[in-house]
Amino acid sequence: MRLLHKVFLSLLLCFLCASLFAQVKIASSFRMVPLGVLGGIDESNLSAYMVAPVGSNNYICMDAGTLHAGIEKAVTNKAFTTSAEQVLKKYIKGYFITHAHLDHISGLIINSPDDSIKTIYGLKSTLETVKTHYFTWESWANFADDGGAPLLKKYHYKALEPGNEVAIDNTTMQVQVFPLSHSNLTSTAFLVRSNDSYILYLGDTGADEIEKSHNMQNLWQAVAPLVKANKLKAIMIEVSFPNEQPDKTLFGHLTPRLLMNEMSVLAKLAGSVKGLNVVVTHLKPPVASITKIKAQLKANNPLGLNLIYPQQGKALEF
Amino acid sequence: MRLLHKVFLSLLLCFLCASLFAQVKIASSFRMVPLGVLGGIDESNLSAYMVAPVGSNNYICMDAGTLHAGIEKAVTNKAFTTSAEQVLKKYIKGYFITHAHLDHISGLIINSPDDSIKTIYGLKSTLETVKTHYFTWESWANFADDGGAPLLKKYHYKALEPGNEVAIDNTTMQVQVFPLSHSNLTSTAFLVRSNDSYILYLGDTGADEIEKSHNMQNLWQAVAPLVKANKLKAIMIEVSFPNEQPDKTLFGHLTPRLLMNEMSVLAKLAGSVKGLNVVVTHLKPPVASITKIKAQLKANNPLGLNLIYPQQGKALEF
Numbered sequence: 001m002r003l004l005h006k007v008f009l010s011l012l013l014c015f016l017c018a019s020l021f022a023q024v025k026i027a028s029s030f031r032m033v034p035l036g037v038l039g040g041i042d043e044s045n046l047s048a049y050m051v052a053p054v055g056s057n058n059y060i061c062m063d064a065g066t067l068h069a070g071i072e073k074a075v076t077n078k079a080f081t082t083s084a085e086q087v088l089k090k091y092i093k094g095y096f097i098t099h100a101h102l103d104h105i106s107g108l109i110i111n112s113p114d115d116s117i118k119t120i121y122g123l124k125s126t127l128e129t130v131k132t133h134y135f136t137w138e139s140w141a142n143f144a145d146d147g148g149a150p151l152l153k154k155y156h157y158k159a160l161e162p163g164n165e166v167a168i169d170n171t172t173m174q175v176q177v178f179p180l181s182h183s184n185l186t187s188t189a190f191l192v193r194s195n196d197s198y199i200l201y202l203g204d205t206g207a208d209e210i211e212k213s214h215n216m217q218n219l220w221q222a223v224a225p226l227v228k229a230n231k232l233k234a235i236m237i238e239v240s241f242p243n244e245q246p247d248k249t250l251f252g253h254l255t256p257r258l259l260m261n262e263m264s265v266l267a268k269l270a271g272s273v274k275g276l277n278v279v280v281t282h283l284k285p286p287v288a289s290i291t292k293i294k295a296q297l298k299a300n301n302p303l304g305l306n307l308i309y310p311q312q313g314k315a316l317e318f
Numbered sequence: 319m320r321l322l323h324k325v326f327l328s329l330l331l332c333f334l335c336a337s338l339f340a341q342v343k344i345a346s347s348f349r350m351v352p353l354g355v356l357g358g359i360d361e362s363n364l365s366a367y368m369v370a371p372v373g374s375n376n377y378i379c380m381d382a383g384t385l386h387a388g389i390e391k392a393v394t395n396k397a398f399t400t401s402a403e404q405v406l407k408k409y410i411k412g413y414f415i416t417h418a419h420l421d422h423i424s425g426l427i428i429n430s431p432d433d434s435i436k437t438i439y440g441l442k443s444t445l446e447t448v449k450t451h452y453f454t455w456e457s458w459a460n461f462a463d464d465g466g467a468p469l470l471k472k473y474h475y476k477a478l479e480p481g482n483e484v485a486i487d488n489t490t491m492q493v494q495v496f497p498l499s500h501s502n503l504t505s506t507a508f509l510v511r512s513n514d515s516y517i518l519y520l521g522d523t524g525a526d527e528i529e530k531s532h533n534m535q536n537l538w539q540a541v542a543p544l545v546k547a548n549k550l551k552a553i554m555i556e557v558s559f560p561n562e563q564p565d566k567t568l569f570g571h572l573t574p575r576l577l578m579n580e581m582s583v584l585a586k587l588a589g590s591v592k593g594l595n596v597v598v599t600h601l602k603p604p605v606a607s608i609t610k611i612k613a614q615l616k617a618n619n620p621l622g623l624n625l626i627y628p629q630q631g632k633a634l635e636f
Contacts, residue, residue, distance in 0.1 A: 043387050072360075100457055102457055103428055109420050110358070110361055114358070133454065138418055140419060
């Protein structure tokens with residue numbers, strides 16, 4: 001009888017642990033569907049990441065290098081259970097463009113004739129380039145609500161300023177922007193909040209030591225309290241080249257060594273980054289180079305980051 | 319014995335006929351490998367066509383909407399027996415851009431970091447947009463030899479003027495340009511010659527009757543003698559929308575009806591266009607619309623054109 005009691009108690013304990021574990025698993029805050037993950041030359045797989053609160057279909061799209069080809073792949077993979085047309089028109093509520101280099105916005109321009117009315121967010125300097133170089137009537141019809149006449153008014157430009165948190169239209173999320181140094185351009189990091197959880201997406205960026213900048217330092221200072229409080233669910237950050245790339249040909253990008261340097265700055269500020277989800281984006285082909293980047297990150301990860309390599313069309317949760 | 323003689327003679331005749339037929343088949347002048355064939359939204363399959371004299375690997379690329387994804391497909395299909403990297407760097411000797419809309423040049427920009435030194439040909443107005451909107455250091459690094467400093471000098475801009483035939487660098491081909499009307503833009507037709515054979519590639523174009531233009535009429539007058547003399551091996555021309563598209567939303571494009579009207583002008587000038595190879599380009603998704611375009615062209619082809627639908631990565635010969 002006492003044995004039976006013990007067995008019963010053990011089973012109950014197992015059940016409670018399993019429930020707790022299940023709850024921990026269920027407690028993801030964000031769902032992310034990568035539409036494109038590479039840092040170059042493959043037009044069918046360039047930077048674009050859909051992000052929404054778990055359980056919602058009101059996504060934003062962080063950068064928009066490839067849309068259609070990525071959405072098609074996601075639908076094939078059953079990451080979405082609706083049509084590609086509906087994902088483009090209904091699920092994506094707005095675009096967040098980190099900088100105006102074509103591999104981060106080509107998909108938006110190409111898909112614009114089939115898109116629905118929505119907002120394009122970015123720094124003023126980024127939106128200025130979109131307005132004067134892409135939606136111009138020379139490069140493309142002007143689907144926006146500012147710039148060369150006539151205005152087709154499908155897209156509204158919304159310039160974001162560092163220091164303010166702004167509500168994202170037609171979603172329950174908020175966003176803050178931080179400037180990044182990307183060679184001659186100012187690139188952007190978007191800190192997205194859903195309730196009390198955050199996800200941080202960085203566009204192309206160099207390291208402070210190479211760019212002679214404090215942008216990364218300032219960003220890590222801002223997010224360190226969130227890391228400490230376990231509220232930052234993931235950092236999405238680029239590693240474009242392997243360590244062998246000479247500093248003078250980095251063109252405002254990171255290597256595994258430079259990423260780890262930056263992460264150690266964050267670790268000092270936050271106490272620890274052990275187990276932090278770091279989604280590595282913008283790996284530049286060829287395949288041999290991508291393989292090398294992954295090997296170098298794995299071989300030198302003393303902080304214990306949880307390194308994640310996103311795949312086109314495959315959903316992730318954080 | 320006389321019977322055996324007759325049989326022998328018959329066999330000889332058959333053999334000679336077969337040889338002649340084989341020679342006719344071998345007598346193609348151009349090899350064309352489509353890298354992208356659609357008129358929209360699929361970033362992995364936008365207008366780009368490699369063309370070379372049969373037997374040569376010195377290709378030019380007519381428009382450059384998609385390069386990498388198309389080359390990869392062509393290599394998979396064994397349309398090329400070398401690597402994708404070699405096709406981009408070694409086989410493509412120059413780009414011919416019909417107009418600067420992004421779906422005709424995005425692949426060139428995205429692939430430029432991995433490309434080799436070569437020339438970009440086009441009308442002065444087209445090259446001006448490439449210079450001021452794409453290779454600018456805001457949209458992309460300036461890989462060209464003109465425009466915003468510093469100049470990386472990988473590409474040389476060569477402006478072409480209507481009325482002159484110009485040799486194409488690093489090939490045995492020549493080219494003449496003709497202006498086309500594409501709504502607010504001037505688009506281009508490239509008439510490419512290899513020895514005594516020609517192929518005509520038209521960028522996006524509206525019909526003279528809609529565009530209030532004589533550009534198509536002038537082009538047909540110029541090529542009619544080549545059709546008459548059986549020297550024009552193929553016309554590559556767009557049909558973007560089915561006949562149901564209202565005139566006011568054609569945006570400088572053709573429908574099956576408008577294509578056939580234009581072909582009847584050419585037929586009058588040339589005597590006949592029966593059996594002329596017409597490669598139909600730039601069909602705009604969705605699939606239902608593309609299916610309709612093909613059905614409408616098939617149902618209304620009184621001139622007896624040989625209508626050809628190019629497929630991405632599958633070589634054709636003319």
